[in-house]
Amino acid sequence: xxxxxxxxxxxxxxxxxxxxxSFTSANRGMSLEDDINKSNEYYLSKEIALIYKRPTxxxxxxxxxxxxxxxxxxxxxxxxxxxxxxxxxGHYLDFEAKSTKSKTSIPLANISVHQVKHLKNVIKxxxxxxxxxxxxxxxxxxxxxxxxVIEFFENNKRHSIxxxxxxxxxxxxxxxxxxxxxYLEIIEEHFLK
Amino acid sequence: xxxxxxxxxxxxxxxxxxxxxSFTSANRGMSLEDDINKSNEYYLSKEIALIYKRPTxxxxxxxxxxxxxxxxxxxxxxxxxxxxxxxxxGHYLDFEAKSTKSKTSIPLANISVHQVKHLKNVIKxxxxxxxxxxxxxxxxxxxxxxxxVIEFFENNKRHSIxxxxxxxxxxxxxxxxxxxxxYLEIIEEHFLK
Numbered sequence: 374x375x376x377x378x379x380x381x382x383x384x385x386x387x388x389x390x391x392x393x394x395s396f397t398s399a400n401r402g403m404s405l406e407d408d409i410n411k412s413n414e415y416y417l418s419k420e421i422a423l424i425y426k427r428p429t430x431x432x433x434x435x436x437x438x439x440x441x442x443x444x445x446x447x448x449x450x451x452x453x454x455x456x457x458x459x460x461x462x463g464h465y466l467d468f469e470a471k472s473t474k475s476k477t478s479i480p481l482a483n484i485s486v487h488q489v490k491h492l493k494n495v496i497k498x499x500x501x502x503x504x505x506x507x508x509x510x511x512x513x514x515x516x517x518x519x520x521x522v523i524e525f526f527e528n529n530k531r532h533s534i535x536x537x538x539x540x541x542x543x544x545x546x547x548x549x550x551x552x553x554x555x556y557l558e559i560i561e562e563h564f565l566k
Numbered sequence: 567x568x569x570x571x572x573x574x575x576x577x578x579x580x581x582x583x584x585x586x587x588s589f590t591s592a593n594r595g596m597s598l599e600d601d602i603n604k605s606n607e608y609y610l611s612k613e614i615a616l617i618y619k620r621p622t623x624x625x626x627x628x629x630x631x632x633x634x635x636x637x638x639x640x641x642x643x644x645x646x647x648x649x650x651x652x653x654x655x656g657h658y659l660d661f662e663a664k665s666t667k668s669k670t671s672i673p674l675a676n677i678s679v680h681q682v683k684h685l686k687n688v689i690k691x692x693x694x695x696x697x698x699x700x701x702x703x704x705x706x707x708x709x710x711x712x713x714x715v716i717e718f719f720e721n722n723k724r725h726s727i728x729x730x731x732x733x734x735x736x737x738x739x740x741x742x743x744x745x746x747x748x749y750l751e752i753i754e755e756h757f758l759k
Contacts (some may be wrong), residue, residue: 423684423691425647430621431637444624447637454618458651460658463692467653494616499656 385455395437405472405507405514409457412552422557424459424466427452453487461557462564464501468519472507475528479506479532481526501564505546506555507538516559517543584755598665598700598707602650605745615750616653617659620645646680648743654750655759658693660685661712671726671755672699674719682719685712694757698739698749700733 406426416422430453436445450554455469469488495502502519521542525534544563547555599619609615623646628639648662662681666672688695695712714735718727737756740748 417687420687420690423687423693428621428623430642431626433622433624442642444642445638447624447640449637451637460660460688460691460693463654463658466660467652491616494610494613495653497613498614498616498653500653554756 394564398521404469405470405505406456408553409470409505412458412556413457414554418561422459422461424457424461429488437518445521451485451487453485455512459500461560465495465497465498466503466560467500468503468505470505470507472509475533476507476508476510476536478535479539482532482564484522484526486546489523492523496520501560503564505554508536512548514546514548514554514556515539515543516546516556518564528541532566553563598663598698599649601746602663602698602749604644605747605749606650606652608745609750615649615652615654615659615738617654618694619650620647642681646678647680647684654694654753655758658688658691659696659753660693661696661698662696663700665702666728667702669729670700671728672732673726674702675725677715677719682716685716689713694753696753696757698747699736701729705741707739707741707747707749708732708736709739709749711757 378433410426413424414425416424416468420437431445431447432450433447435444437443437445444517455467457470458465458467460466469484469492471479471483492502496519504517504519504522505514506517506565507514522534525531546559550553603619606615606617606619609617623643624637624640625643626640627636628637630636630638648660650663651658651660653659660679662685664672664676686693689712697710697712697715698707699710700707710732715727718724718731737752739752742748
């Protein structure tokens with residue numbers, strides 16, 4: 374699961390110093406979100422696609438206007454949609470990113486009923502809906518259609534999707550320096566053709 | 567300009583009691599956002615389109631984890647994209663809503679350079695980019711392409727777009743009970759055909 378960026382900031386505040394970009398397996402788990410964001414920056418800079426991370430919805434309870442609109446009481450809301458959406462060649466794209474340390478499966482616990490509902494709506498409206506699933510242990514990221522994940526979610530009693538199902542039904546994402554995760558290649562090849 | 571929903575909540579806290587839905591000119595100015603949201607709910611319920619208001623980006627400075635992740639220091643960030651995006655018949659839609667009390671023009675002051683840049687990117691990627699502009703004084707809402715607004719923004723020394731330009735280059739949005747603002751009719755007729 375991708376952590377709320379701002380929560381995470383709190384946790385890692387101590388070592389905020391920027392490290393040089395490395396691409397080893399060791400730091401991959403924590404940085405799936407970062408890799409996707411960087412890939413999206415690359416896609417935007419090359420005018421290939423425009424894909425944004427949605428801001429985390431925050432429920433603001435109290436604002437102090439004597440201090441220039443300082444929010445002094447607020448809570449993170451549960452994301453009821455997905456992490457990312459955007460446009461590629463006119464098509465609407467919508468996806469969620471999940472990572473796991475497990476070697477064998479992706480737990481479904483982090484996928485909410487609201488997200489499933491949202492992705493179903495995206496599919497109904499002709500959008501391209503998918504997941505990016507990252508296995509930290511083997512440093513492999515897969516793109517898999519939301520349709521497959523939703524069917525699994527609704528028709529299985531298992532609480533996780535086995536990696537074999539991901540491999541059989543998804544597509545391995547090529548990793549590199551730029552873009553770090555070349556996921557639009559897969560959209561082009563398998564979702565648009 | 568549409569106010570940040572949560573700021574607004576602070577201002578109007580006193581009369582939070584729900585009033586029956588009326589559709590008079592009097593309460594229209596404040597409720598453009600509400601009307602668009604309600605229209606989007608209608609479109610979703612009829613499986614016509616999936617369009618969301620983006621959450622307001624908030625820069626979280628401090629979280630109190632002793633109180634269940636209570637945010638105690640945060641600030642509203644300036645929206646660098648637009649208010650709404652979504653999918654209609656597979657097409658990516660992206661738009662900004664502006665309202666004015668002026669009878670003669672829409673001020674450009676509320677449109678940021680970041681938003682213009684964002685909308686240009688949407689257009690480049692084949693998305694459908696537009697504005698919904700609402701004149702409170704005459705209770706008329708217009709849909710106008712982002713392309714027109716951007717060209718005006720970049721090539722004019724005026725600080726506002728005259729209503730005559732909006733009328734000549736945009737499309738009057740039919741108002742009703744459901745959807746309150748039938749803006750997808752215009753997308754269908756003038757942007758997809």
